[in-house]
Amino acid sequence: MPSPSLSSSPSPSPSPSSSPSSSETLFRRITDYAHRADPYPLYAELREHKVARQEDGKYLVGTYDEIAALLHDPRVSSDVRNRTEPDPALLPPEGLPPAFIGRDDPEHDRLRRLAMRPFGPPHSPGRVDALRGDITRIAEQLADGLRDKERFDLVDDFAFPLPVTVICDLLGVPSGDIPQVHTWADTVVTGLDFTPGEDPGPRRRAAQEARAAMGLYLGELAEKRRRQPTGDMLSALANDGGPDGQLTQEELMVSTVLLLIAGHETTVNLITNGMLTLLRNPEALERLRAEPELMPRAVEELLRYEPPVQFLPQRTPLADIEVAGVTIPEGVPLVLVLASGNRDPLRFPDPDRFDPDRKDNQHFGFGSGIHNCFGAPLARLETQIALTTLISRLDGSRLLEDPPEYRNSPVLRGPRHLPLAQAQR
């Protein structure tokens, strides 16, 4: 049934015979690797349309107010099984349920609450803060190892090992298994990529297999912890229950796979983008070196300015939803471009400026609403400590490549490597 309000859409109605208008190719262009280093002009183009229907039927939303409304709208599903045309890339491995990031209430709520019990308030309010000492120690060790190097890669030598060591330790993954875990995580994230013109089949199958293997591995580890608890999150998830009971073995597997991957890639990018941004803004860097107490606010600005998750590709309306005069039909893929909302001039004055002092900074760096980033307190703490340590211990670093080489993913966007040189003392 044609939707009457579609005709009032600012973009012309699509017709199969005509060539697509430029706003209809925005998603193709955003995901095109050529725009990875600087997608922000495309986001500005998206904001002119507020809601942009794509040639393949996707709907993109890029303005702050509209994204905020949709993130809080209970009619917007995170479960891709609600798509009229299910996207096999986004489905969980055969036989396993989706993790809570891909579920709706009430199941989302139950699973997330159970996973939260050993991680945050109300049951474990001190968990993240108790990691402060460990994170600082690891960050300082890593940074000290870089001091005498003429050049190094911030990603491999610092931004990757820090959060991965922390999340593995927190969950209870032995350090000897980290390389294997990393290989799986990388394969899973690669499977989420959008590469125009390429057959995604093999990549996605590999991702499904990696996800399944990771789930089995974590499931077995949880079994061990069930017999012999070791004080980590896996032990707690395997042994402790609340009024909701316990996670089933399958739920535990998919939940911990999610935590491990999410606690992995995003923080790596946040730290790397942070250092890149500070090196591009020497005044801000000097200021933070002199006044490290400004770092928490600067990290919030970083989350706005270079968010580690650029857009959410998993949403689906459960009913026709009107947004900014456009009706987004039930069952279509709905893409919320968080990084675009973060640069909306109607919400943030002078949005393309990195302002570590910015006030009233309610960004979408961690999303918003019921799926608001589970690990946000940990990511904040890690990034605050990482950047403070880096700028206090390494002075005279400079970028060797600008822009650096980026990872393929347009969603989890960040440099693959960030080669830096240091003035030798």
Place this chain on the structure above:
Amino acid sequence: MSSETRDGRRDGRIVIVGASLAGLRAAETLRDEGFEGELTLVGDEPRLPYDRPPLSKQVLLGKAGAEDCGLPGRRALDARWRLGVSATGLDPAGKSVVLADGERLPFDRLLIATGTRARPWPVPGEAALEGVFTVRTSDDADRLATALDAGPRRVLVIGAGFTGSEVASACRERGLEVTVAERGRAPLIGALGGTVGDWATKLQRAHGVDLRCGVTVTALKGSGGRLTGAEFSDGSRLEADVAVVCLGAVRNTEWLADSGLAAGPRGVACDAGCRVFTMYGIVTDDVFVAGDVARFPHPLFEYQLIALEHWGNAVAQAEVAAHNMVSPGPLRRPHLAVPSFWSSQFGLSVKSVGVPTFSDQVVIAQGSPEDRRLVAVYGYRGRITAAVTVNRAKWLEHYQRLIETAAPFPPGPGAADRLADLEPVPSDVPDPRVLTHGPTVALTGHLPDRRLTLIRPGG
């Protein structure tokens, strides 16, 4: 900025009467906005401002001491504090506040933030019995917590509004036997209507509360100056060592009786910019009001004058009032915040946006009452006016948006976790006269239910 200095807005003398949440936040906002003159805060309690919500929750559970609830300051104030002395009068012509100790505080601009106090048990002799408590101040909560520590055999809670329900919840969590007496037909019915009230009835009974609705306590009995029990309107009697009187609040306006301002039992009436009206309905320009004691017109609720006993309203209204006190006319702002509040009881988090009593219908839009989670959406004449969540606070922002945009009631289909067969039902907001406890939201205009105009002071 020079014109503002010339008209004295950034200097001069400001007096704030009331040193609780609204008074403190207003003072901080005044300084934030560049007020450089003399600032005096008057409070009748000897303490610095403290936070009240924990007093009926964590403090009664022994998880926090009453003395630990001090409100954190947002900034240095450079203010004179007159604590432990109440204001007894206002001379509008001479522009001064009269204090109980005889001091006169001259002002150029005044903020009234005297809030409310607990409505006492109406029979003074019975109220004075050892074992009879109210919960409003830090000292009240401290005394009640101590009494609960002593392990009373039974606690009687009189009134099943939010405070009464939270007290009952704390007692049950401590393993104490508790009886709740409510004149209305269900707990929380005065704030949330009958549909949610019925759910609260089941909740309290499931937690072992001896809930008695449709009755009043006719007498508190004592022996040797100690409470021993109570008599009910149905002829029954109860033995109890502790009685907690939760009859709602009385607005602290008596000190304004001869001020010529529009101040009375329903509060102090003001315009949308927190400027107080005189008794003739003429707006003043040097007397402002904020917090529980203010009655203000709200456009979302048909410009009825509403008074809200909500933490968030005290903060938002204080900020608007303070801004307007130091801003010239064109830069002044209206107080338009959507009302919201929260409560925690029986292990559940209850939150609300809008005004649930401003409604004729209600529908369970998400969740299910049986599963300890729900979103109840209220409508009035076909538009959404309020939403109440139980353990589902993250959805409130969506419903607030619907309230702000006067979205049609009932909400459309498609929400996650929605049971298909639930249809709107009457919201069943009772006449406040039938309740034991006073309402925490007083709608004092003529809509939507004319009976609501009959809120009266006294028991």
